[in-house]
Amino acid sequence: MTQLSAAQTPQRTPGDGSRALYGGKSNRRITVRDITAAKERGERWPMLTAYDAMTASVFDEAGIPVMLVGDSAGNCHLGYDTTVPVTLDEMTMLSAAVVRGTSRALIVGDLPFGSYQEGPVQALRSATRLVKEAGVGAVKLEGGERSHEQIRLLVESGIPVMAHIGLTPQSVNAMGYRVQGRGEEAAQQLLRDAKAVQDAGAFAVVLELVPAELAAEVTRTLHIPTVGIGAGPDTDAQVLVWTDMLGLTGGRMPKFVKQYADLRQVIGDAAKAYAEDVVGGTFPQEEHSVH
Ligand SMILES: Nc1nc(=O)c2c([nH]1)NC[C@@H]1CN(c3ccc(C(=O)N[C@@H](CCC(=O)O)C(=O)O)cc3)CN21
Numbered sequence: 001m002t003q004l005s006a007a008q009t010p011q012r013t014p015g016d017g018s019r020a021l022y023g024g025k026s027n028r029r030i031t032v033r034d035i036t037a038a039k040e041r042g043e044r045w046p047m048l049t050a051y052d053a054m055t056a057s058v059f060d061e062a063g064i065p066v067m068l069v070g071d072s073a074g075n076c077h078l079g080y081d082t083t084v085p086v087t088l089d090e091m092t093m094l095s096a097a098v099v100r101g102t103s104r105a106l107i108v109g110d111l112p113f114g115s116y117q118e119g120p121v122q123a124l125r126s127a128t129r130l131v132k133e134a135g136v137g138a139v140k141l142e143g144g145e146r147s148h149e150q151i152r153l154l155v156e157s158g159i160p161v162m163a164h165i166g167l168t169p170q171s172v173n174a175m176g177y178r179v180q181g182r183g184e185e186a187a188q189q190l191l192r193d194a195k196a197v198q199d200a201g202a203f204a205v206v207l208e209l210v211p212a213e214l215a216a217e218v219t220r221t222l223h224i225p226t227v228g229i230g231a232g233p234d235t236d237a238q239v240l241v242w243t244d245m246l247g248l249t250g251g252r253m254p255k256f257v258k259q260y261a262d263l264r265q266v267i268g269d270a271a272k273a274y275a276e277d278v279v280g281g282t283f284p285q286e287e288h289s290v291h
């Protein structure tokens with residue numbers, strides 16, 4: 001084997017993990033170029049939604065490398081039934097809070113329904129607000145072939161785009177919350193959508209509620225990373241809605257959710273303990289008082 005001089009010796013990355021998105025040593029903010037490099041290394045990574053600065057700071061300290069300020073804030077933070085009513089003003093305010101609460105994670109802002117469907121120029125105007133007013137590092141929008149012109153203009157303008165295909169919840173009134181890509185024709189459409197967003201310049205693509213085998217095929221076919229939610233184990237990354245993952249949402253959960261804590265119980269019990277202390281006169285005590 002030819003000897004390389006020290007200057008030519010390639011930095012070994014696989015194995016040492018120093019550049020890993022999760023567990024890596026760097027404290028600077030993660031960029032879309034780091035995401036691209038992770039796919040080249042075959043590295044899997046986690047993404048969570050976040051809607052406020054404090055929760056986001058906890059995830060940031062836990063090392064979550066990518067956070068999505070999802071329009072799921074509509075039903076998980078703002079009290080709407082769906083994501084459809086969420087406005088760009090609301091997404092801008094929530095995205096700014098998440099950016100302020102974090103120092104390492106790449107923050108992706110979701111473009112809400114009605115803020116990009118009119119065409120590429122509207123999409124650019126909306127995405128520009130999230131970049132300039134909130135400080136996000138990338139935006140996400142729904143749709144494959146149907147959104148490729150929007151994706152292309154944003155990318156040409158210097159705004160990294162995460163695409164989102166399969167179940168696209170902003171279209172709930174047209175398609176419901178049903179598995180997408182079942183059957184040969186639907187599978188071919190999903191593959192076309194995946195290639196369309198990659199060709200348009202997206203740096204990653206969310207695959208929502210698609211059969212695991214199809215998500216695996218898309219992941220093998222694309223050179224950009226796939227981010228699965230209800231898309232099986234073989235995507236490059238996974239995303240969950242944080243209030244689902246921590247047991248705060250309440251009600252019936254989609255099958256793809258794994259609950260890692262029961263925050264509804266924890267918070268409810270703490271609220272009751274506080275209420276009983278106040279009613280019973282056991283809070284505040286001397287240590288909580290000033291004189
Ligand atoms: N709390 C929350 N979690 C989410 O994952 C989420 C939101 N909200 N809001 C925006 C979208 C909507 N999403 C949804 C909503 C419902 C189902 C659902 O009911 N799925 C059924 C499967 C239906 C089928 O088999 O066709 C399930 O049991 O998983 C899935 C994704 C995902 N996103």
Ligand SMILES: CC(C)C(=O)C(=O)O
Nearest residue numbers: 049070071072110206
């Ligand atoms: C479920 C993810 C992908 C999303 O779009 C959201 O949280 O709004």
Ligand SMILES: [Mg+2]
Nearest residue numbers: 070071072110
């Ligand atoms: Mg969304």
